[in-house]
Amino acid sequence: MTEILDIALLSFMIVLAIAVSRMQNLFMAAMMTGIFSFLSAIVFTLLDAVDVAFTEAAVGAGVSTVLLLGTLSLTTREEKIVKKNNALALLVVLITGSALIYGTLDMPNYGDPNAPVHQHVADRYIEKSGEEMGIPNIVTSVLASYRGYDTLGEVTVIFTAGIGVILLLGHIWRKEDEQ
Amino acid sequence: MFIAAMIGILVTMALALCRALLGPTVYDRILSVNMFGTKTVLFIAVLGFLTDRPDFLDLALIYVLINFIGTLAVLKFVTYNDLGADPEEQNRT
Numbered sequence: 434m435t436e437i438l439d440i441a442l443l444s445f446m447i448v449l450a451i452a453v454s455r456m457q458n459l460f461m462a463a464m465m466t467g468i469f470s471f472l473s474a475i476v477f478t479l480l481d482a483v484d485v486a487f488t489e490a491a492v493g494a495g496v497s498t499v500l501l502l503g504t505l506s507l508t509t510r511e512e513k514i515v516k517k518n519n520a521l522a523l524l525v526v527l528i529t530g531s532a533l534i535y536g537t538l539d540m541p542n543y544g545d546p547n548a549p550v551h552q553h554v555a556d557r558y559i560e561k562s563g564e565e566m567g568i569p570n571i572v573t574s575v576l577a578s579y580r581g582y583d584t585l586g587e588v589t590v591i592f593t594a595g596i597g598v599i600l601l602l603g604h605i606w607r608k609e610d611e612q
Numbered sequence: 613m614f615i616a617a618m619i620g621i622l623v624t625m626a627l628a629l630c631r632a633l634l635g636p637t638v639y640d641r642i643l644s645v646n647m648f649g650t651k652t653v654l655f656i657a658v659l660g661f662l663t664d665r666p667d668f669l670d671l672a673l674i675y676v677l678i679n680f681i682g683t684l685a686v687l688k689f690v691t692y693n694d695l696g697a698d699p700e701e702q703n704r705t
Binding site for chain 1: 615618622625626629632633635638641642644645648649652655656659662663668671674675678679681682685686689
């Protein structure tokens with residue numbers, strides 16, 4: 434049954450992706466990406482990655498649609514049509530795509546117990562994290578403690594991006610105030 | 613029975629998708645996005661029972677809230693063309 438669901442959902446996603454790339458009206462495209470995020474959230478749920486699905490729904494379907502609409506209200510609703518055909522861009526996209534597909538060939542099957550991800554440190558986290566960290570949720574203790582420096586780096590990157598956005602938008606707001 | 617429900621939800625999703633792609637007006641598309649969000653909630657709820665893991669229902673509840681707020685933001689954008697607009701101020705002028 435889940436195979437049928439996977440096929441149906443992934444074909445919905447392909448149809449949507451093609452439609453979004455062909456749309457000229459950016460407002461419609463922003464709406465379609467909202468549907469796309471809902472679909473990918475369902476696929477994540479089917480793959481048992483419930484926490485990723487949670488994030489995808491909150492960020493992809495919720496916040497990023499609103500952010501895209503905010504961008505549209507500051508810029509324009511219609512796409513600028515580029516007339517000249519860009520063969521170099523197509524070539525880069527094709528090479529990147531085939532490299533990504535080539536990369537997936539080496540990946541272990543879904544749910545394979547011999548996959549490296551199940552062999553490396555996962556056992557130790559499952560057995561020891563409770564007594565070492567005192568937190569019942571293993572994901573939280575990995576994120577906040579075992580990989581604490583990594584998380585700190587990520588937060589720094591997001592903080593810097595936020596400062597950049599505020600500086601850019603603040604410039605526009607100041608101009609409006611002067612007028 | 614859950615399989616029949618699942619097939620029904622998939623068909624409804626396909627119909628909502630058709631409406632979102634065909635349009636023709638903005639409101640058709642907004643409604644179809646909102647409906648697609650509702651179908652996502654139903655899908656996750658049914659999936660939980662289909663795979664004997666009804667704890668997915670929490671996830672479905674969060675999606676309802678996100679979908680509601682997202683639709684409000686979109687409608688506000690369509691009406692005022694600005695997310696930070698104050699509706700009362702617009703009415704006064």
